[in-house]
Each structure stands twice: as C-alpha cells, then as structure tokens.
Amino acid sequence: MTSVSPEYFLALAGLMFTIGVVGALTRRNAIVIFMFIELMLNAVNLAFVTFSRMHGTVDGQVVVFFVLVVAAAEVVVGLAIIISIFRRRRSANVDDVNLLKW
Amino acid sequence: MTFAASTLPTDEATFAQLIFGAPLLGAVLLLFFGKRLGKLSGIIGSATVGIAFVFGVLSFMDLTSIATGHGENARVLTKSWFTWIEVGDFNVHMSLVIDQLSIVMVFVITGVGFLIHVYSIGYMSSEENYGRFFAYLNLFIAAMLLLVLGDNLLVMFIGWEGVGLCSYLLIGFWFEDRANATAAKKAFVVNRIGDFSFLLGIFLLAVSAGTLTFAGINESAVSGAIGGSMATVGALLLFGGAAGKSAQIPLYVWLPDAMAGPTPVSALIHAATMVTAGVYMVARTFPLFEAASFDVLLLVAWVGGATAVITAIVAAAEYDIKKILAYSTISQLGYMFLALGVGAYSIAIFHLVTHAFFKALMFLGSGSVMHALDGETDVRRMGGLRKVMPITGWTFMMGWLAICGIVPFSGFFSKDAILAGAWADGQYVLWGLGVATAALTAFYMSRLYLRVFEGGVVMPEGTHAHDAPPTMAAALIPLGILSLAAGALNFPGGLTFEHFLEPVLGEPEVAHGLTAWLLGGAATVVAVGGIAVAWALYLRAGGLQVRDRTERMLGPAVRAARNKLYVDRTYETLILQPGRDLAVFCTEVVDRKIIDGAVNGTGKLVAGSSELLRRLQTGYVRNYAAAFLVGVVVVFSILIVRVAA
Numbered sequence: 001m002t003s004v005s006p007e008y009f010l011a012l013a014g015l016m017f018t019i020g021v022v023g024a025l026t027r028r029n030a031i032v033i034f035m036f037i038e039l040m041l042n043a044v045n046l047a048f049v050t051f052s053r054m055h056g057t058v059d060g061q062v063v064v065f066f067v068l069v070v071a072a073a074e075v076v077v078g079l080a081i082i083i084s085i086f087r088r089r090r091s092a093n094v095d096d097v098n099l100l101k102w
Numbered sequence: 103m104t105f106a107a108s109t110l111p112t113d114e115a116t117f118a119q120l121i122f123g124a125p126l127l128g129a130v131l132l133l134f135f136g137k138r139l140g141k142l143s144g145i146i147g148s149a150t151v152g153i154a155f156v157f158g159v160l161s162f163m164d165l166t167s168i169a170t171g172h173g174e175n176a177r178v179l180t181k182s183w184f185t186w187i188e189v190g191d192f193n194v195h196m197s198l199v200i201d202q203l204s205i206v207m208v209f210v211i212t213g214v215g216f217l218i219h220v221y222s223i224g225y226m227s228s229e230e231n232y233g234r235f236f237a238y239l240n241l242f243i244a245a246m247l248l249l250v251l252g253d254n255l256l257v258m259f260i261g262w263e264g265v266g267l268c269s270y271l272l273i274g275f276w277f278e279d280r281a282n283a284t285a286a287k288k289a290f291v292v293n294r295i296g297d298f299s300f301l302l303g304i305f306l307l308a309v310s311a312g313t314l315t316f317a318g319i320n321e322s323a324v325s326g327a328i329g330g331s332m333a334t335v336g337a338l339l340l341f342g343g344a345a346g347k348s349a350q351i352p353l354y355v356w357l358p359d360a361m362a363g364p365t366p367v368s369a370l371i372h373a374a375t376m377v378t379a380g381v382y383m384v385a386r387t388f389p390l391f392e393a394a395s396f397d398v399l400l401l402v403a404w405v406g407g408a409t410a411v412i413t414a415i416v417a418a419a420e421y422d423i424k425k426i427l428a429y430s431t432i433s434q435l436g437y438m439f440l441a442l443g444v445g446a447y448s449i450a451i452f453h454l455v456t457h458a459f460f461k462a463l464m465f466l467g468s469g470s471v472m473h474a475l476d477g478e479t480d481v482r483r484m485g486g487l488r489k490v491m492p493i494t495g496w497t498f499m500m501g502w503l504a505i506c507g508i509v510p511f512s513g514f515f516s517k518d519a520i521l522a523g524a525w526a527d528g529q530y531v532l533w534g535l536g537v538a539t540a541a542l543t544a545f546y547m548s549r550l551y552l553r554v555f556e557g558g559v560v561m562p563e564g565t566h567a568h569d570a571p572p573t574m575a576a577a578l579i580p581l582g583i584l585s586l587a588a589g590a591l592n593f594p595g596g597l598t599f600e601h602f603l604e605p606v607l608g609e610p611e612v613a614h615g616l617t618a619w620l621l622g623g624a625a626t627v628v629a630v631g632g633i634a635v636a637w638a639l640y641l642r643a644g645g646l647q648v649r650d651r652t653e654r655m656l657g658p659a660v661r662a663a664r665n666k667l668y669v670d671r672t673y674e675t676l677i678l679q680p681g682r683d684l685a686v687f688c689t690e691v692v693d694r695k696i697i698d699g700a701v702n703g704t705g706k707l708v709a710g711s712s713e714l715l716r717r718l719q720t721g722y723v724r725n726y727a728a729a730f731l732v733g734v735v736v737v738f739s740i741l742i743v744r745v746a747a
Binding site: 021026094097098 | 720721722723724727728731
C-alpha cells in the first residue's frame with residue numbers, strides 16, 4: 001500500500017490553519033469568522049491525526065474526538081450569542097460590538 | 103572654698119514635700135473647679151502659698167535645730183520619694199533637699215509669692231478667668247519650689263520647664279489679643295534655646311560625672327574627677343540655660359515683651375522668682391564653674407556686667423512703665439551674674455532676695471497705678487500721683503530708694519557688696535561697669551518715680567484715680583517695709599546672711615577696711631548724682647528745655663536707646679528673617695516642588711502611561727485575537743530556536 005508522506009498532510013494542515021487565522025482576523029461577519037475558526041480547528045485535527053499515524057499511537061485520535069465535541073459545544077454557544085446580538089442590532093458585524101473596552 | 107560633701111550624714115526633711123505639695127494641690131483644685139469656686143479661688147490660691155510658707159518656716163526650724171556635730175556642713179535635710187531612673191550605676195532619685203540655699207529661695211518664693219497672690223485678689227477681681235489665673239499662679243509656685251528644692255539637675259529641670267510653661271501661660275493670659283499670644287510665644291521660644299543648652303549640659307554631666315546630684319557633681323568638680331575641658335563645656339552649657347531663663351545677653355529679648363501678661367505675673371515671675379532661677383542654678387553648681395579650665399566665671403561676670411549696663415541704657419529711654427521695670431530687672435539680674443562671676447555667690451543670692459522685694463514692690467506699685475488709670479502705661483501721661491494714691495506712692499518710694507542704693511535701704515547693701523566683691527576680685531573694669539549701671543539705675547528709676555509720683559498731678563482724661571484697694575495695699579506695705587529693712591539681713595559687721603549661706607556657697611571675698619568705705623561712698627555718690635540729674639531734667643522748672651537740648655546733642659545715641667539699641671531689629675534681620683526665608687523655601691520649593699512633585703509625578707506617570715496603554719484595548723475581538731497570534735508565534739519561535747540550539 002502506497003502511503004502519502006505525512007509532510008503533505010502537515011503542510012495542508014498548516015495551510016488550512018493559516019487561511020483560518022487570516023480569515024478570522026480580517027473578516028467582519030461573525031458567521032464567517034466562525035467558519036474560519038472551524039477551519040482552524042479542523043486544521044489542528046488533521047495535524048493530530050497525522051502525528052498519531054506517524055507515531056503509531058491513538059493519543060492524537062482521542063484528542064480529535066475531544067476537539068470535535070468541544071467544537072460542537074462551542075458552535076452551540078457561539079451561534080446563540082451571534083443570533084442574540086443579531087436580534088438586538090440587526091447586524092452580525094463584529095466591529096459593531098466593541099463596547100467591551102476602556 | 104568650703105563645700106558640702108555628699109558623704110555627710112543627712113536628716114530627713116519632714117516638710118519638703120509639703121512645701122511643694124500645697125501649691126500643687128491648689129493648682130489641681132483650681133484647674134478643675136476654678137470656675138465653680140469663683141471668688142473663692144483667690145483665697146484658696148493665696149492660702150496654699152501661705153501654707154507652703156509656714157512649712158518653709160518649719161523646715162527652717164528643723165534645719166537650724168540640727169546638731170552641728172558633723173561640722174557646719176551637716177545642715178542638710180533631704181527627702182527622697184523614689185528612684186526615678188536606674189541604669190547600671192547611674193541613678194536619679196526623685197528627691198528634695200533643704201539646705202541654707204534652698205530654704206532662702208523657698209522663703210523668697212513663698213513669701214513674695216504669697217503677697218503677690220493676695221495682691222492679685224484685688225488686682226484681678228474684675229477678671230473673668232479668675233480661677234484659671236490663680237490655678238496657673240499656684241502651678242507656677244509649685245514648679246518654682248520644685249526647681250529650688252530638687253537635689254539633682256533632672257528634678258530641677260522639671261521645675262525649670264514647669265516655670266517656663268507657667269510663664270508662657272501667664273504672659274499669654276489674655277491670649278485673645280494677638281500681641282499677648284505672640285509675646286508668650288517669643289518668651290517660650292527664646293527660653294527654649296536656653297533650655298536646650300541646659301539639657302545638653304545635663305547630658306554631658308550625666309556622662310562625665312556619672313551622677314546628676316548637685317552634691318555629686320560639685321564633689322567631682324572639686325576632686326578633679328570632671329576634667330578641665332569637660333567642666334568648661336558643662337559650665338558653659340549650664341550658663342547658656344541660665345542666660346535664657348534669667349534673660350541675659352544674648353537671650354534677654356523675651357523679658358520686655360513678657361510684660362504683656364498681667365502685672366502680678368510680671369512681679370512674681372518676671373522680677374522676683376523665675377528669672378532668678380539661672381542665678382540660683384549657677385550658685386548651686388559653682389564648683390563646676392570654678393573647676394573649668396577656661397575661666398567661665400569671668401565670662402559670666404562679663405555677660406552680667408554688659409547686660410547690666412546695656413539694658414540700663416535702654417531703660418533710661420523707655421516710656422512704658424512696665425517696660426522700664428522689665429529692663430531694670432534684666433539689668434539687676436546682670437548685677438547678680440556679675441556677683442556670681444567674681445565669686446561672690448552668697449552676695450548674688452543676697453541681691454536676689456533684696457531685688458525680689460523691691461522689684462516686686464515696684465511692679466505691684468505700677469500695677470496699682472495702671473489699675474487706677476484704666477490700664478495707662480505711658481509715664482508721660484502721669485504725674486504727681488503720690489498725692490492721689492498715697493499708699494502706692496509711698497511704698498513705691500521705698501522701692502525706688504532701694505534700687506537706687508540709698509543708705510539704709512536694702513538695695514544699698516546688696517549692690518554695694520557686689521561692687522566690693524568685684525573690686526576685691528581685681529576686676530576693676532567690671533567694677534566700673536557696675537558703678538556706671540548704678541548711676542544709670544538711679545537715673546532711670548528716678549526718672550520713672552519723679553515723673554509718675556512727684557510734681558503736678560497729671561492723669562489721662564476721664565480716669566478717676568483711686569488708691570490701691572485693701573488686698574493690694576496688703577501686699578504693697580509689707581514689701582515696702584522689706585525693701586527698706588531687708589538690708590538688716592546682712593549688715594556689714596554682722597553679715598548674718600552671708601554666714602548663713604557659707605556652708606553651701608563659701609565665704610565671699612570682699613573689700614575690707616577703708617576700701618570698703620570708699621567703695622560704698624563712691625556708689626552712694628553716683629546714685630545721688632543719678633537722682634540729681636533726673637531731678638534736674640524731670641522735676642525742676644526748665645528741665646524740659648535741658649532735656650530737649652541734651653537730646654539734640656546726643657541725637658543718634660538717644661535714638662538708638664529709644665529703639666532698644668536695635669537689638670530686636672538685628673535679631674529680626676539676622677535670625678528671624680533667614681528662618682522665615684528657610685521656612686518659605688521649605689514649603690514653596692522643598693514641599694511644593696520636590697515632595698509634592700514626586701508624589702504627583704508618580705500619579706501623573708501612571709495616568710499618562712495608562713492613557714497610552716489603554717489604546718490597546720480597542721473592543722475589537724479581532725485585535726485581541728491578533729495579539730494572541732503574535733504571542734503564540736513569539737513563544738513558539740523561542741521554543742523552536744531553543745530546541746534547535
């Protein structure tokens with residue numbers, strides 16, 4: 001069985017993570033930011049799985065399950081917040097929500 | 103010089119604590135209940151001092167009844183209450199001593215003090231704070247008695263500070279008037295300078311002699327246990343304290359201002375008793391002064407002589423009746439220090455006693471005049487008052503003749519003895535100063551007396567002069583008699599007083615034989631001369647023209663004397679103004695700029711930096727996330743670099 005070298009997986013994971021970071025920092029729409037965060041999480045998941053495979057252990061796989069669970073919970077809470085903000089302000093633009101400062 | 107050594111057996115002083123306790127009890131009583139007691143407080147205040155006097159007499163009888171089997175020096179009574187300080191070998195006992203010297207002082211304080219208390223009943227009768235006045239007066243008497251009865255420097259110092267406090271309280275008795283409060287403060291501060299010196303002296307003697315009792319210190323001085331230079335410094339420091347309390351150059355400036363207090367206070371504290379504390383202290387510790395390698399006693403004599411002459415000059419130019427008497431007091435205190443300086447200790451004490459009589463008398467007399475003339479103090483607005491108020495006039499005359507040194511008044515004997523002592527000590531210049539002072543004294547006192555009591559009647563308009571009420575007369579008359587007759591204590595030939603004090607103060611060296619007669623004659627001649635000049639200028643018809651002519655001739659000198667020889671102004675420029683400038687510098691520059699600057703600067707730094715830093719907190723989650731990212735990148739970079747290394 002031919003196997004793809006792990007470097008490609010890691011490179012892909014890095015690329016996805018970078019796209020996620022840049023997207024999360026530059027976009028204004030909360031939903032989109034959310035999606036970029038999910039992208040970063042999955043980039044990390046991919047890296048975990050890759051390392052797990054490389055070292056022949058299941059630790060990484062286990063962590064991925066945790067990440068998925070936490071991400072699901074986070075989505076629930078996060079979307080709820082976004083919706084309630086949207087209800088109040090008719091906007092999902094995060095720059096409108098900047099009261100938490102000095 | 104003979105000296106009472108501390109090793110001699112002593113007897114218990116039964117009444118010492120009662121002498122001092124009676125007025126103290128009175129003070130406490132009057133301080134707490136003075137308001138409620140009302141007019142009764144004057145009687146209570148006087149009575150406690152009278153009781154103290156009686157205990158003084160009892161102590162005196164005890165003292166004279168002691169068998170003199172141990173030699174003459176054995177006549178010492180002591181009373182020790184408790185050990186106050188005990189550190190290793192160093193002990194200070196709270197103890198009192200009654201010997202010939204302290205009993206004389208007790209008699210002066212309680213005797214003159216009692217008369218002045220009685221006088222105050224009348225003088226202060228219209229005063230609102232009647233009880234407070236007598237409370238302070240009693241407290242003063244108690245403190246003064248502690249001062250003279252203490253058997254060591256520390257107990258003396260308690261009394262010393264106590265009388266200073268009472269002096270302050272009584273000068274500022276009418277403190278509602280700012281000038282009085284200022285005068286009180288001035289007296290307190292100037293005294294403090296002297297007290298500081300005294301305290302340093304006490305420290306030095308505690309270290310060098312290992313004891314603070316007079317007997318112990320004097321013994322170490324005689325035996326040479328306190329070295330020459332140590333004794334010099336100690337004696338100088340003690341004399342600094344004496345100069346402050348007894349108003350000698352350069353610390354005399356407070357006494358004229360102290361006249362702001364009620365007149366009985368001036369008589370009691372600032373003429374008869376407190377201001378003589380310095381004389382008493384130097385007399386108590388004279389072996390220390392003699393042991394000094396530098397001739398401290400000569401310095402004492404010169405300070406005394408200079409003070410006597412200079413303040414007599416100022417007194418001759420004053421117009422305020424109380425100020426004249428105040429400068430006169432300083433001048434007479436100078437005489438006492440002159441006597442101490444030439445080694446005539448018992449004569450200094452003798453002059454202290456006679457001066458207490460005649461100066462207290464004249465102060466009370468001036469108080470009687472002020473009482474009659476609605477508080478007028480300017481002698482130019484008085485005249486011929488002896489006809490209006492005969493008791494005051496006649497008794498004042500006793501005081502006047504006594505201070506001028508006319509035979510047979512008391513002042514003649516004490517002043518003459520001082521001059522004879524200076525001559526016998528070979529201090530002819532000081533003798534000259536003394537004679538000059540005698541002439542000036544006769545002049546200025548005659549100027550005062552003749553202006554106020556002789557000639558045509560002059561009174562400020564609208565005043566209805568009346569003679570002293572009974573209580574005031576009751577003080578004036580005995581003091582008048584004492585001024586006349588106190589010389590009998592120490593008549594030449596008998597010299598009872600000097601011999602009485604001999605065990606404590608030694609035998610003074612005075613001129614004998616023909617010299618004594620010539621000296622006495624010379625002093626009398628200058629005194630009569632001074633009176634004659636005053637008579638020519640102030641009483642004789644045409645005196646005014648002569649006065650004007652002389653004043654024009656001596657223009658600058660008279661102006662200087664009228665301005666108190668510019669001493670107050672010099673102190674103002676040299677000491678007070680720089681002091682004030684320093685205070686301003688401290689507040690304006692040190693406090694406002696440096697200290698406040700540091701405190702406010704810290705605040706400004708924090709506020710300023712937070713002003714900058716809070717810009718980081720934008721409220722945009724994105725920015726925070728970017729910061730996380732940067733942080734993570736930095737941390738990981740470091741980790742990677744370290745792992746790679």
